[in-house]
Amino acid sequence: MKRYSVFAIAREALNYHMGWEKAWKSPEPKAEYDAIIVGAGGHGLATAYYLGKNHGLRNVAIVEKGWLGGGNTGRNTTIIRSNYLQDPSAAIYDKALQLYENLSQDLNYNVMFSPRGLLMLAQTHHEVRGYMRTVHANLLQGVQTEYIGPQRVKELVPILNIDGPRYPVLGALYQPRGGTGRHDAVAWGYARACSAMGMDIIQQCEVKGIRSEGGKVVGIETTKGYIGTKKLGMVVAGHSGQLAEMAGFRLPIEAVALQALVSEPIKPCMDVVVMANTVHGYMSQSDKGEMVIGGGTDGFNNYTQRGSFQHIEETLRALIETFPMISRLKMLRQWGGIVDMTGDRSPLISKTPLGNCFINCGWGTGGFKAIPGSGWAMAELMAKGEPGPLAEAFNMWRFKEGQFIDESVAAGVAH
């Protein structure tokens, strides 16, 4: 793999840009691998990358039914933050944020990580108290975050109406280190690095069955035939229930649609990310100038990658009250993704009832921000066969034990 750099641009310019090589190869599957990851979303690709980088495991394939990054990774609103309430969540999301801070250098691929700061508005007294509690918890966890008053909010976001009639802004939880990234680039950057390590990314290859012997996985049936493997990682977000069924167990997960929309591009008007959970809407401005808007989740199982219409109206109604100046904006595109919601709204990074078969899922409405940390923890789990400190609490048996990782911030609210 040729490195990307300013010199490379100059060199290629002299060749009329005809010399750029393909970012990743498109090989046919081998008969067997040391490890197979199902799902080439951000989490699957990051898992493969850290398997190679941290654990020296490179005879790895990533099998994807569509195109890489075409699932939720390519459909999300790219909000990144780490100020979660519970210790296990704060630990893994902050690990992810730290890795994001150097990811472009690490991957030699510009993931456009933009730590522009993130505000979660407090618009009820319950929210004020909830966020105060989060700030205190974050202080103990060593996660930088602060609580700010309404005037400071107005300074940071002049287009925000802080004294709306129904839900005036009482303050905000502010994480200056939070922000956004380029979702596709995260998938592409990891994919390029995995391919450069000699891993096989096999697209247009759907997993249809899982073969096991003596309680251990031995391979997968795919639309490109049978592929043997010593270890299997299932990282398929909304389709986790299907993969679990193939492996012979059930998950505490329901798949529902979450949607988002973007407006026509306008001049720069907001240089932080704003989430308003009470009225339920969140918004940031992309580098192209579009307002990127996150909508609501449906309350029923759905695999169609489109959400219900009324959420568009609900979301826009809430945001127009919060940001009156957007009321005349036209919306350009709207789409949905199938998110994997667990019983306690926290993810699973876990061994499974099937030997040598591991699962990473349940990131639901908020897993883009977790991609590097999740891949790091999942790679450790797959390489060693046992979870490290980051993954331990996220095992799937916590539901039996009643040891939930109850992220109330995630309860029904996209984050």
Place this chain on the structure above:
Amino acid sequence: MLILECPYCGVKAEETELAPGYEAHLKRYGPGSTDEEFEAYMFARKNPKGVHFERWRHAYGCGKWFLAARCTATLEVFGTYPAQLSAPPAEIIAKIKAKRPDWKGLK
């Protein structure tokens, strides 16, 4: 937009008039059951891509719970029936089998 007919009042209600209640026909386990049974009842879900049976409530209508047979891959509705039934009625099963010949039945 999802439209379900309430089997009690016969109203064709669209989803904003309804409250979703997720998987139907769960076998309830309480005190005296094993941890595994209780966990499975509380948390483990079928979450199928295809035919699914669900609980819904006619929240802004008669207020009653009812059950619906639906396809989660296409949003096609096969029918609704009262929540008192412990299994889907034969005509709904027949309809599903006609439309989805590979369906393996309610497991």
